[in-house]
Amino acid sequence: MENAKYPELKGKTALVTGGSRGIGMSIVRGLIDQGCNVGINHRKNVGKSGAQAKELIEYAESKGQKAWSLIADIQSEKEIGRMFKKFTEECSPTLDYLILNAGSTIFKNFMEISGRELRSLAEINIFSNVHCVQSALPLFQPGASVVCISSTGTRKVLPGYPLGIMKSALEELVRYLDFELHEKNLRVNGICAGLTNTDTFQVLRDSMPEIAAAVTMGNRNVLLEPEEVADIVNFLCSQSSRAIQGNVLLADRGLTLN
Ligand SMILES: NC(=O)c1ccc[n+]([C@@H]2O[C@H](COP(=O)([O-])OP(=O)(O)OC[C@H]3O[C@@H](n4cnc5c(N)ncnc54)[C@H](OP(=O)(O)O)[C@@H]3O)[C@@H](O)[C@H]2O)c1
Numbered sequence: 001m002e003n004a005k006y007p008e009l010k011g012k013t014a015l016v017t018g019g020s021r022g023i024g025m026s027i028v029r030g031l032i033d034q035g036c037n038v039g040i041n042h043r044k045n046v047g048k049s050g051a052q053a054k055e056l057i058e059y060a061e062s063k064g065q066k067a068w069s070l071i072a073d074i075q076s077e078k079e080i081g082r083m084f085k086k087f088t089e090e091c092s093p094t095l096d097y098l099i100l101n102a103g104s105t106i107f108k109n110f111m112e113i114s115g116r117e118l119r120s121l122a123e124i125n126i127f128s129n130v131h132c133v134q135s136a137l138p139l140f141q142p143g144a145s146v147v148c149i150s151s152t153g154t155r156k157v158l159p160g161y162p163l164g165i166m167k168s169a170l171e172e173l174v175r176y177l178d179f180e181l182h183e184k185n186l187r188v189n190g191i192c193a194g195l196t197n198t199d200t201f202q203v204l205r206d207s208m209p210e211i212a213a214a215v216t217m218g219n220r221n222v223l224l225e226p227e228e229v230a231d232i233v234n235f236l237c238s239q240s241s242r243a244i245q246g247n248v249l250l251a252d253r254g255l256t257l258n
Contacts, residue, residue, distance in 0.1 A: 006238035010035030018102025020049040022198030030230035074128040084135035095139035105163035125166035148190040178246030194252025
């Protein structure tokens with residue numbers, strides 16, 4: 001385990017939503033590097049998503065560990081239920097780390113958004129995370145951690161980026177869940193990540209030119225690599241972060257300083 005920084009993660013089981021691409025993919029790889037067996041949730045079993053999930057499974061196997069593909073659209077409560085049933089029956093009866101990373105947005109101002117789009121945003125980015133924690137609750141082991149991935153749309157108004165208010169709700173959910181679940185001996189934390197170099201970032205940059213301009217702030221390169229977020233996830237799962245409870249760590253390379 002050449003990269004294992006946190007030996008207590010070895011042999012533990014994790015599930016990462018949206019784990020086949022971007023930040024989620026790096027989180028899965030990072031947890032495998034710490035010795036975890038990992039469930040990889042994704043929507044599509046084809047194209048880049050399918051191919052990368054397969055690569056991650058092979059990567060885990062090359063280290064004598066396991067990773068499993070768990071196809072489910074987390075917008076659907078039913079599919080979340082089916083995913084956890086499959087996870088329990090075919091992968092592991094217990095869970096140590098739940099990483100709530102999947103999320104998506106449209107790019108529209110609030111005055112242009114339809115009721116259906118608004119509900120869909122809430123379902124994917126907030127309700128799904130509540131449903132995942134509810135489903136995972138019977139599986140959690142003492143000392144388990146939940147980590148939610150938020151974004152800096154919570155710190156700065158980004159016009160045309162309605163995900164910002166969903167992520168604000170998610171950050172508040174972190175506090176409420178940690179408070180509610182503390183007696184189960186588990187911690188809930190979040191990471192508010194700055195601009196991160198993923199497929200979504202490329203779309204974001206094309207839809208919102210001001211984002212492209214924001215990447216360089218003077219001498220400061222504010223573009224995170226997904227591995228930097230994955231490193232913080234490992235830390236939040238580890239005992240080194242045991243004092244951090246119900247908190248959201250800002251990791252934005254200084255993007256929101258001014
Ligand atoms: N990129 C950034 O600049 C940035 C910054 C801060 C925070 N974040 C947050 O980090 C998270 C990941 O972003 P990313 O940029 O890494 O995204 P990404 O590269 O587009 O990857 C998204 C991943 O989530 C999966 N996914 C999307 N919708 C899903 C759904 N409804 N059900 C299940 N899986 C779903 C995708 O699987 P399929 O391909 O199979 O659909 C894929 O594995 C998001 O919550 C995002 O808001 C991103």
